[in-house]
Amino acid sequence: MIDPVIARGIKLLGLDVDGVLTDNAVYVGSVKGERVEFKRFDIQDGLGMAMLRDSDIAIAWVSGRESEATRLRGRELKIPDVIEVDSAAKLPAVEALLAKRGITWDQLAFVGDDIADVPILRRCGLPIAVANAVQEVKDLSAYVTETPGGNGAVREVIEAVLKARGSWTESVSHYLKTRGDDAA
Numbered sequence: 001m002i003d004p005v006i007a008r009g010i011k012l013l014g015l016d017v018d019g020v021l022t023d024n025a026v027y028v029g030s031v032k033g034e035r036v037e038f039k040r041f042d043i044q045d046g047l048g049m050a051m052l053r054d055s056d057i058a059i060a061w062v063s064g065r066e067s068e069a070t071r072l073r074g075r076e077l078k079i080p081d082v083i084e085v086d087s088a089a090k091l092p093a094v095e096a097l098l099a100k101r102g103i104t105w106d107q108l109a110f111v112g113d114d115i116a117d118v119p120i121l122r123r124c125g126l127p128i129a130v131a132n133a134v135q136e137v138k139d140l141s142a143y144v145t146e147t148p149g150g151n152g153a154v155r156e157v158i159e160a161v162l163k164a165r166g167s168w169t170e171s172v173s174h175y176l177k178t179r180g181d182d183a184a
Contacts, residue, residue, distance in 0.1 A: 002143050006126050007164035010057055011107040014094060014120065015154060017063035017070050019113035020130055021045060023150030026067075039069040040150060048155035049077050051175045055167065060097055064088030064116045091119040111157055112137050113149050128157055 018024055018039075027038040049059055060081035063070055067084065074082035083093045098108065109126035110117070113133040121127035121140045129141035130149035138144050143160065147153040162168040 002126065002160050002164040004164045004166070006142070007161050009107055010109045010126055010161060011103045012058045012060060012098070012101065012109070013052065013158070013161070014060050014062055014097075014108055014110040014124070016090075016110075016112045016114075016117050017061050017067075018065070019132070020111050020149040021061065021073075021154060023148070024113070024132075025150075037067055037069050039067065039073070041073050042150055042152050042155070044152045045154035046073075046077050048158035049079070051171050052158050052162070053078065054174050054178070055162065055171060057161070058101065062090050062094060062097075062110075062120070064090060088116040090116060091123075094120050109157075109161065111145075111154065126161075 015021055018026070021041055022039045025040060029036050052059060059079055060083065061070065061074055061079055063084045065084065065088070066086050070084065071082055081097055083097065085093050098105065105123045106125035108124040109128060110120045110124040111128040111130065112121055113130050115134060115136060117137055118140065121137060126143070127141045129137045129144045130147070130153040131145050132148040133144070145153040145156045147156045159168060162171050
């Protein structure tokens with residue numbers, strides 16, 4: 001369970017990509033001599049992010065590698081900050097993002113799964129691990145999802161944060177109303 005006091009202070013949800021938004025698989029092949037890469041993203045995670053966008057919590061994706069598949073899905077979901085660092089050194093990129101947005105480390109919730117996420121998880125206000133995270137990540141986390149990454153773990157996190165803030169029901173109603181459900 002997420003502490004309601006901490007949840008109310010969150011201004012940014014940072015998400016690792018591979019292993020959190022995806023199931024950690026990367027499909028690489030060639031089509032007409034051109035390299036292609038595919039990743040599997042969970043649709044319920046996407047709906048959760050659409051709901052979170054309507055709250056006062058911003059979303060950023062932070063990946064340790066460059067991928068057109070990641071950028072494409074980020075554009076589809078209207079994620080304003082899709083950060084890709086090819087060295088997997090995510091900390092400087094997150095520090096720059098926080099400074100740009102005027103957000104403190106305490107106001108950051110971050111979801112990770114592997115060693116590259118440790119420096120961020122050590123500093124953020126709400127460190128979160130997906131169920132299939134390595135033990136080092138789980139040991140640092142205030143919340144560990146029941147769901148593995150790429151299979152709805154991000155949606156679980158969003159629900160848990162909004163429920164801890166007491167705004168889940170309102171978020172569901174708002175989401176339904178903005179999509180034409182006047183009964184919500």
